[in-house]
Amino acid sequence: MEKLMEQFLEQSAQAEDNFYRMEEQRLQAEDRRREAEHARELQMLQMLGQMFASISSSGSASAPSKTANPGRRRPSGVRYLVPALRCVFVVDHSGLKLARTLNTLTLFISSVFERFYGLGSTSHRGMEDDILPLVKNIVPPLTSKKHKGQDGRIGIIGGCQDYTGAPYFAAISALKVGADLSHVFCTKDAAVVIKSYSPELIVHPVLDSPNAVEEIEKWLPRLHGLVVGPGLGREDLLLKTAKARGEVIEKSKARDIPIVIDADGLWLVTQQPSVIQGYQKGILTPNFMEFTRLYEALHHEPMDSSDYQRSVMQLSVAMGNLTLVLKGEQDFITDGSKVYSCNLEGSGRRCGGQGDLLSGSMGVLAHWAHAASTAGMIRSMNPSVVAAFGACSLTRQCNSQAFQRHGRSTTTSDMIQEISSAFKKLFES
Ligand SMILES: NC(=O)C1=CN([C@@H]2O[C@H](COP(=O)(O)OP(=O)(O)OC[C@H]3O[C@@H](n4cnc5c(N)ncnc54)[C@H](O)[C@@H]3O)[C@@H](O)[C@H]2O)[C@@H](O)CC1
Numbered sequence: 001m002e003k004l005m006e007q008f009l010e011q012s013a014q015a016e017d018n019f020y021r022m023e024e025q026r027l028q029a030e031d032r033r034r035e036a037e038h039a040r041e042l043q044m045l046q047m048l049g050q051m052f053a054s055i056s057s058s059g060s061a062s063a064p065s066k067t068a069n070p071g072r073r074r075p076s077g078v079r080y081l082v083p084a085l086r087c088v089f090v091v092d093h094s095g096l097k098l099a100r101t102l103n104t105l106t107l108f109i110s111s112v113f114e115r116f117y118g119l120g121s122t123s124h125r126g127m128e129d130d131i132l133p134l135v136k137n138i139v140p141p142l143t144s145k146k147h148k149g150q151d152g153r154i155g156i157i158g159g160c161q162d163y164t165g166a167p168y169f170a171a172i173s174a175l176k177v178g179a180d181l182s183h184v185f186c187t188k189d190a191a192v193v194i195k196s197y198s199p200e201l202i203v204h205p206v207l208d209s210p211n212a213v214e215e216i217e218k219w220l221p222r223l224h225g226l227v228v229g230p231g232l233g234r235e236d237l238l239l240k241t242a243k244a245r246g247e248v249i250e251k252s253k254a255r256d257i258p259i260v261i262d263a264d265g266l267w268l269v270t271q272q273p274s275v276i277q278g279y280q281k282g283i284l285t286p287n288f289m290e291f292t293r294l295y296e297a298l299h300h301e302p303m304d305s306s307d308y309q310r311s312v313m314q315l316s317v318a319m320g321n322l323t324l325v326l327k328g329e330q331d332f333i334t335d336g337s338k339v340y341s342c343n344l345e346g347s348g349r350r351c352g353g354q355g356d357l358l359s360g361s362m363g364v365l366a367h368w369a370h371a372a373s374t375a376g377m378i379r380s381m382n383p384s385v386v387a388a389f390g391a392c393s394l395t396r397q398c399n400s401q402a403f404q405r406h407g408r409s410t411t412t413s414d415m416i417q418e419i420s421s422a423f424k425k426l427f428e429s
Pocket residue numbers: 162163164165166167229230231232233263264287288289290328352353355356
């Protein structure tokens with residue numbers, strides 16, 4: 001009997017190994033396909049850049065040369081050389097040909113941009129219809145067969161003397177969305193305050209201790225998702241531990257844990273982008289200011305604020321196709337292959353802390369999405385993007401519902417009270 005049991009265990013371990021090997025191969029093939037597709041699209045964009053440069057530069061326009069190919073009659077007019085298309089446009093005196101040429105080019109270019117960014121006027125419509133079913137798919141069923149912790153143990157790294165609300169909002173939101181346990185790793189003086197807000201949170205006063213990394217590291221094997229940044233602070237004293245925070249991120253990556261980086265965590269990324277660059281289970285959630293700082297750190301030039309979609313795409317690519325959420329009137333979400341916009345109606349009220357509701361809920365959804373992806377339940381889309389879209393929709397829905405009740409007095413605590421019904425409305429109906 002014992003032998004049979006041993007055999008059975010050995011066989012199931014083998015089957016599990018095989019499954020993970022095949023899954024690894026499938027993911028590698030998918031990565032290669034996406035890289036190739038991306039390279040093709042970048043090439044096309046470069047080509048378009050060349051075209052624009054050639055057309056707009058008067059230097060490239062030249063009068064017909066008398067010496068070149070003297071045997072053939074050339075049409076009269078100004079010639080515009082477009083090397084990328086290996087052709088010359090000739091513009092006659094009426095300028096009509098130029099107008100027609102530019103029209104054709106504009107149509108061509110906008111169709112390529114529309115495909116590249118997924119931003120055509122019709123593609124906004126129905127994004128909720130496309131992605132919300134995927135979010136519904138990743139929500140784990142509630143059954144009596146599970147034990148505590150199975151639906152998610154989430155860690156929030158943040159909370160200092162100045163900011164105790166932010167880590168609380170993130171951690172309680174993670175619980176309200178459906179995580180089983182929520183841990184906060186904060187400084188000593190923030191810990192008692194955060195504990196006193198809620199008995200539901202597990203609070204570790206370790207962030208300013210000399211062995212902060214070891215203290216957090218021992219919890220990592222038990223965590224399914226990490227949110228770095230809400231209320232972390234940027235004080236000199238805390239910045240001294242920036243290296244330590246980097247180490248925590250490195251160690252979480254080694255354990256393949258989904259990581260959401262928000263608020264002051266993004267300050268660290270601005271100084272040291274390599275800490276998260278290329279990590280496919282990483283998500284950055286900058287607001288406008290945080291995005292600007294990050295963009296300038298990576299591109300060494302101001303971003304083009306007339307085209308957020310383009311900037312968010314560029315930054316994601318520069319960060320190794322990391323999933324990015326640029327928050328605002330519309331949230332723009334991308335992993336560098338396509339930009340999705342979440343423009344579910346919120347309200348005119350922008351109370352501090354709603355970004356923490358977003359990052360905390362995204363921590364749970366990221367865990368669910370990657371678990372669902374590993375189980376083969378989502379194949380058509382990057383799980384980090386699905387999680388990001390779900391969390392943005394939920395935050396906006398909470399904002400809208402809370403505003404209906406409280407109007408101008410709406411605060412983040414009011415929004416947190418709406419999580420349960422907003423979640424049901426969006427993902428369980
Ligand atoms: N109760 C709390 O403890 C709270 C703490 N918070 C923490 O406070 C710290 C600093 O966060 P901040 O967001 O203030 O950091 P920043 O230093 O990045 O400040 C952002 C500034 O940008 C401005 N801004 C935002 N969107 C803009 C736009 N579209 N155009 C122009 N200006 C824009 C805001 O008014 C704000 O003053 C973080 O650690 C954060 O987690 C916040 O989460 C709010 C609540």
